[in-house]
Amino acid sequence: MDRLDRAGRLAAYGAAAAMAPYAVIKVVWVVGAVAGLLPIGEGFGLAGWVVLNTVTIGMAGIGITMALALVRPWGMRLPGPLVAFVAWVGSGFLVAMLPYAVLDSLLGGSGGDEPQGESGGASMPGWEAVLIQVSFVGMGLGLAIALPAYLRRRWPDAFAGRVGDDGGGVPRRVLWAAGLGAVIGSVWLYWAVGGPAGVAHPADRNADWRLLNGVCGLWALAASVATWALSRSRPARLPRWVPLTFGWLGAGSLFAWSGWKLPLTLYVAVADPADTSLPENLTVAAGLHAAAVAAGAVMLPTLVRRRGRGITAPELPGAAS
Structure with missing residues (x-):
């Protein structure tokens, strides 16, 4: 141990x-x-x-x-x-x-x-x-x-070695997902520092909203950078478990938080409750959250890939037992 x-x-x-x-x-x-x-x-x-x-x-x-x-x-x-x-x-x-x-x-x-x-x-x-x-x-x-x-x-094989020693390479859709995650994270960081574009109700912005956008934006960027690092085809000195860890947590944050915020945003857009409003433009926010859920889900298989293999039931240690 x-x-x-x-x-x-x-x-x-x-x-x-x-x-x-x-x-x-x-x-x-x-x-x-x-x-x-x-x-x-x-x-x-x-x-x-x-x-x-x-x-x-x-x-x-x-x-x-x-x-x-x-x-x-x-x-x-x-x-x-x-x-x-x-x-x-x-x-x-x-x-x-x-x-x-x-x-x-x-x-x-x-x-x-x-x-x-x-x-x-x-x-x-x-x-x-x-x-x-x-x-x-x-x-x-x-x-x-x-x-x-x-x-x-x-799954020790997925974490063993260093970045790039498995030949790297990921499907093009994964690279697109990583790029999309970087864009989403940048938008959230832009809002966190006070950027006005895409904000419909500036007066509703408070420190809670800015902090959560900033934190989620940083995790989105972490997921994207980690996915790009794992796609390297040339060996690097960085241990593989480092980008895997940050990639797992960042992609999970993208998927989970936006998976929760998307229904809330759609509810506010459709029901228009009198006691609830969001600072963001609801169309922009809903699009970002839907894209974040998709990006996190697409990046996930790459984060468990090792020489073309992933986390699947037949490969589980002791699956036959």
């Missing part, structure tokens, strides 16, 4: 432990609301509040199970592509929260409206808010370290 594998195992346990307080808090909210001992979140009825928090309890349970699957022996017996995909999407969601949470704390709060589903209303104690943030940051950091370590244990 080398240092990366040891760090990955510790990170997986840490991710599961970090998410546990969030799950406990949500259980307390549900039980307390049903028993009439705790207030219901502002804007919710009892049924809606219970359903919302029950769903998030389930999501937390899935996150804890996934983290343990990356380190426990039974995780190696689960269908490899399923584990890899779920962890890829989950880490893609959470990895963007790490620098966002740090920058948001350094800036003393961004002034954006906290989602009511997480706030529990104005009466939520400060320590609960801290625990919730620690849970998300801990899970994101843990998966960011544990996922590459798990993938390397399960």
